[in-house]
Amino acid sequence: MSEILVVAELSEGGVRKATHSAIACARRINELSGGTFSILVLGGPGTKAAAAQLTGFGAARVLSCEDASLGNYLAERYAPVVASAAQGFQVVVGTASSYGKDLLPRVAARLDAAYAADCSDVVSKAGKLAYKRPMFAGNAYGFCTLDTPQQVVSVRQSEFDPAQPTSGQSPVSDVALTPPGAAAQRIEFVSLEQVKSERPELAEARVVVSGGRALKDQFFQVIEPLANSLGAAIGASRAACDAGYAPGDFQVGQTGKVVAPELYIAIGISGAIQHIAGMKSSKTIVAINKDAEAPIFQIADYGLVADLFQAVPELVSALEARKKK
Amino acid sequence: MKILVALKRVADPDNANKVRIGAGGQKIDTGNLEWKLNPFDEYALEAALRLTEDGKAPKQRLGEVVAVTLGPKEVETSLRSALATGADRAVRVEATDEQLDGRLVALALKKIVEEERPDVILMGKQAVDGDSNQVGQILAELLDYPMATFAATIEANAKGLRVSREVDGGVSVVQLALPALVTVDLRIVAPTSVYSAQTDRAFKYNDGVRFAPLPAIMAAKRKKLDTKTLAELVPNTQLTTHYVEFAPPPERRAGKKVASVAELVNKLANEAKVI
Numbered sequence: 001m002s003e004i005l006v007v008a009e010l011s012e013g014g015v016r017k018a019t020h021s022a023i024a025c026a027r028r029i030n031e032l033s034g035g036t037f038s039i040l041v042l043g044g045p046g047t048k049a050a051a052a053q054l055t056g057f058g059a060a061r062v063l064s065c066e067d068a069s070l071g072n073y074l075a076e077r078y079a080p081v082v083a084s085a086a087q088g089f090q091v092v093v094g095t096a097s098s099y100g101k102d103l104l105p106r107v108a109a110r111l112d113a114a115y116a117a118d119c120s121d122v123v124s125k126a127g128k129l130a131y132k133r134p135m136f137a138g139n140a141y142g143f144c145t146l147d148t149p150q151q152v153v154s155v156r157q158s159e160f161d162p163a164q165p166t167s168g169q170s171p172v173s174d175v176a177l178t179p180p181g182a183a184a185q186r187i188e189f190v191s192l193e194q195v196k197s198e199r200p201e202l203a204e205a206r207v208v209v210s211g212g213r214a215l216k217d218q219f220f221q222v223i224e225p226l227a228n229s230l231g232a233a234i235g236a237s238r239a240a241c242d243a244g245y246a247p248g249d250f251q252v253g254q255t256g257k258v259v260a261p262e263l264y265i266a267i268g269i270s271g272a273i274q275h276i277a278g279m280k281s282s283k284t285i286v287a288i289n290k291d292a293e294a295p296i297f298q299i300a301d302y303g304l305v306a307d308l309f310q311a312v313p314e315l316v317s318a319l320e321a322r323k324k325k
Numbered sequence: 326m327k328i329l330v331a332l333k334r335v336a337d338p339d340n341a342n343k344v345r346i347g348a349g350g351q352k353i354d355t356g357n358l359e360w361k362l363n364p365f366d367e368y369a370l371e372a373a374l375r376l377t378e379d380g381k382a383p384k385q386r387l388g389e390v391v392a393v394t395l396g397p398k399e400v401e402t403s404l405r406s407a408l409a410t411g412a413d414r415a416v417r418v419e420a421t422d423e424q425l426d427g428r429l430v431a432l433a434l435k436k437i438v439e440e441e442r443p444d445v446i447l448m449g450k451q452a453v454d455g456d457s458n459q460v461g462q463i464l465a466e467l468l469d470y471p472m473a474t475f476a477a478t479i480e481a482n483a484k485g486l487r488v489s490r491e492v493d494g495g496v497s498v499v500q501l502a503l504p505a506l507v508t509v510d511l512r513i514v515a516p517t518s519v520y521s522a523q524t525d526r527a528f529k530y531n532d533g534v535r536f537a538p539l540p541a542i543m544a545a546k547r548k549k550l551d552t553k554t555l556a557e558l559v560p561n562t563q564l565t566t567h568y569v570e571f572a573p574p575p576e577r578r579a580g581k582k583v584a585s586v587a588e589l590v591n592k593l594a595n596e597a598k599v600i
Binding site: 104195 | 496
């Protein structure tokens, strides 16, 4: 029997979609080894309202910890709350976003639990839960078992379809704030600057348009009209981010974001191993590149060998013309 | 300022597609790959060097950088290159990759931190072989230290370090009092990313990590390199993470080349049905 605690991720008072993938993973573990799951929602003002949004997913309980001191996320303040709430649970499951990746290993250390990062599936091997996770830039998957009384897992959003609501209503209860340790006294939150965008989030978008270094300082000039036309999120290769043509959080790849949209369009991206690791689960991949030998064509469903500065505007015109039909 | 930089050597990430799964799915075979320092750890070393110098020409050293790694004898090559680049001393903990998991590495590093008492611990945000992104956070919790993961900039000030972090959808800024732990992201080696308290804020570094000049490579051979055993540092060296099986990723076959934008639009609309 595995009693599971899902750590919800909030953003501006709402529940982030990645949380639903974590719930899906918890349900999968329950299918394999029985037990139930509960959800912990923690944060500043608005947390109770967010907890109310999670009562329809079949959780045994929804636990809510709302406190002004949790208003700005700091792992030093969150980890003690999660670790205390985790008492009595065997598995703590969270998101593999920048939030989960920051917080969950700290929680694991507090619980003296082993941690499996970026889990893409859970299976049973010799009676134990084995977490499947990508390694070596996605060039191998490892199945790991964790031999500690409690386990902590972060869940790769692109690999678990978001959990759908079920019938029934989970009871909500408040959990008390756990006073943080010495670390929290020595860190001060200064600011969080979030880029406001009308676009879908990179990890959640149905269509992603990504640009590479070949775009140079015309990155946005070329990519934006196409992304607008498709209602797409914008991504970038590491090389484009490194060179400063695109902001760092646009990076798709092993060390950036992992995406699996229905349509991924790679523009002027050669297809380095580390980029492919972040997008190869996309349903349909299109590559536009001048170099016919670029490795990206080896994984693209549709490849167009062309000068992107001509082909992309042409593609935008063709898409706009279709809309008018 | 005294900085401890944790380094890991990894199989060449630029050839990660040559990783093979051997022995009936029980082992990862990196035999045909070269060993390299984890790129993010190289960035951490560069950040450590920038934090312990004044940015003048010639630069004056203002602190101490100790490089530490866990690995077999061969990893001393990586430590010597860190010493040549500018680290002052090095420590190697004897262990093979098979004897380690993230928790044991953090426990061993904790002991070294207790011995060395650095002001700052720096390392890459993740090692690009296991891709777990966990040791820094676990170590910070074991030490009850404040931390900043995914650091894009670090500025030393009177209160400690001001760090900007790359997070989903934006940038988060925190102020850390020392001692503290920072894990670095790739932007940390940009020209204006790291400033020691003494470096003029108008100073710009060369983009990327520095390279060791030949005399430094010779001099590095005489720098101190201590070795320790894992058992000295961690009483219970039992692994708690076991990789029981490996599998290759699903193959993705190359599709077709299209001749024109018109053909591409047609295929996307009528064949893939995604627009």
